[in-house]
Amino acid sequence: GAVVSQHPSRVICKSGTSVKIECRSLDFQATTMFWYRQFPKQSLMLMATSNEGSKATYEQGVEKDKFLINHASLTLSTLTVTSAHPEDSSFYICSAQRSDGRAEQFFGPGTRLTVL
Amino acid sequence: QKEVEQNSGPLSVPEGAIASLNCTYSDRGSQSFFWYRQYSGKSPELIMFIYSNGDKEDGRFTAQLNKASQYVSLLIRDSQPSDSATYLCAVKGNMLTFGGGTRLMVKP
Numbered sequence: 001g002a003v004v005s006q007h008p009s010r011v012i013c014k015s016g017t018s019v020k021i022e023c024r025s026l027d028f029q030a031t032t033m034f035w036y037r038q039f040p041k042q043s044l045m046l047m048a049t050s051n052e053g054s055k056a057t058y059e060q061g062v063e064k065d066k067f068l069i070n071h072a073s074l075t076l077s078t079l080t081v082t083s084a085h086p087e088d089s090s091f092y093i094c095s096a097q098r099s100d101g102r103a104e105q106f107f108g109p110g111t112r113l114t115v116l
Numbered sequence: 117q118k119e120v121e122q123n124s125g126p127l128s129v130p131e132g133a134i135a136s137l138n139c140t141y142s143d144r145g146s147q148s149f150f151w152y153r154q155y156s157g158k159s160p161e162l163i164m165f166i167y168s169n170g171d172k173e174d175g176r177f178t179a180q181l182n183k184a185s186q187y188v189s190l191l192i193r194d195s196q197p198s199d200s201a202t203y204l205c206a207v208k209g210n211m212l213t214f215g216g217g218t219r220l221m222v223k224p
Contacts, residue, residue, distance in 0.1 A: 097212075103148040104162055105212055109158070110158070110159040
């Protein structure tokens with residue numbers, strides 16, 4: 001158990017377009033999901049915490065109007081990168097925490113975004 | 117001071133040796149501790165968790181926790197080239213906080 005999927009796995013888009021990334025917990029319910037960004041050879045950076053049915057909590061320095069998060073159900077959270085620019089090119093990874101209170105997070109396979 | 121500290125490495129060990137990865141944390145109230153493995157270009161994968169002081173063994177992996185000294189370590193016995201990856205320590209206090217990771221290289 002504890003499988004998390006992400007879609008798409010890879011996306012290439014033009015500057016100025018918006019990109020939506022989906023994160024799904026396939027075999028468990030996740031009250032809380034997390035969105036991370038990782039640049040090459042750097043560590044994970046938490047962008048925001050997404051709670052089902054409420055507004056996401058963004059980390060300092062992350063623009064909430066640029067990175068729109070929607071956690072509409074216990075198994076789905078989406079991240080939309082609006083008006084993407086080349087500097088937004090990165091590896092975006094979601095993780096999900098089980099609703100039964102266990103602390104570990106399970107990661108999705110990641111989405112590699114390239115903005116031309 | 118970072119909340120979760122790891123030596124970035126690379127830590128290089130020969131095949132068959134024991135690899136020892138260390139992590140220190142600052143929040144004394146932390147209750148849960150995790151080790152993730154991340155291969156290059158892939159997302160992290162949970163390999164061990166430990167909640168109590170002492171050792172926890174799972175196959176070739178042993179997690180060690182010392183809450184008094186605020187460190188947690190991961191030992192990998194009989195290291196294999198396929199173990200070459202970045203190992204992330206994560207500590208749960210109010211939230212899960214990741215260290216920067218230690219890059220392990222196992223040389224044949």
